[in-house]
Amino acid sequence: MSSTTTETVVKPSKPNIGVYTNPQHELWVAEAEPSLEALEKEDTLKNGEVTIAVKSTGICGYAATSFTTDKGPFNLSIEADNCTRTTAPMSTSGMPAALALW
């Protein structure tokens, strides 16, 4: 066992995935950090940190992003909670759009 970590009772077994967006307001699920390999090596933590298996996450407000689907791009609306989302007009050419979050 590494001298820098404690023994894990819950061993991560599934790949780490995350929910992404981009300036084009697309939405997808893909691999995320820390990777499963890194977690298995037990060397991802800095001083004072813990690793959490996230169980539940709420979507902020109205989930205001515009994103594309198989059926084409569409805009969703508005502000929510502590998040400001300014959506640029969608276009079929997929113009880069600014998505502000806070």
Place this chain on the structure above:
Amino acid sequence: MVVTDSHILGHESCGVIIRTHHSVTSLKVGDRVAIEPNIPCFTCEPCLTGRYNGCESVEFLSTPPVPGLLRRYVNHPAVWCHKLPDSLSWEDGALLEPLSVALAGLQRAKVVLGDPVLVCGAGPIGLVTLACVRAAGCEPLVVTDIDEGRLKFAKELVPSARTLKVEIGETVEKFAARVQELMDGVEPSCAIECTGVESSIAGAVQSVKFGGKVFITGVGKEEIKFPFMRASTREVDIQLQYRYANTWPRAIRLVQGGVVDLRKLVTHKFKLEEAKEAFKTAADVKSGAIKVMIQSLD
């Protein structure tokens, strides 16, 4: 704070500790925690005076470029992980973040028992705020929204609240008159504005009594028009809010004690792999979604 590259979303989360650095003594593997999504610097004046929500160097998870919490695993400072009592569900844990938003507002607005309060907006933050002002003993309570469905939900959540459907295009004078009528002739001493919409803020300013307060939790456009002379001649105090500080322990106590119960707000649940569908549901007004949860329970 603009997305310029691929970016992970999410800042309302809870989970279980699966690993700790040897320096961590406050938490252990297996502890269930709610995640406060900020990492302030603790060297600046706001941080050192306890208002770390004002830290300009903060790493706020989900604000670009800091990746958010919509992941299966995340590393986070233990100091920003709050242990969950066994009685709190995963949904309760994730709801502590919007509850913190409402609590931060209420603490600064200083509403007290018996205050007549107007809550503008019955979206998730408006609804959480409504539950909190009810718990604080404010009376009467009026909540507004443009959507009948949201008002119906508000009434189910807080049955004693009086609901007011905002008519698009009505004057602020008419709006304020309707609020006062609904409050049995009383003008609200405080309006907690949860939409950030220019017209709603104007209605709030028009509605409060002389010397009253409009507390704006909502966020909106960079610049808005504001009824300056109305606020001036009525000595209306205006306060605004940016995130929260020192709210999680209070939020946990309130939920654990049954003082605030927000479980009804969770209308939809999806697996992490189904996140796209979750966002579509959250954005679809016809879905009736209030708080959509994305979960990784297996």
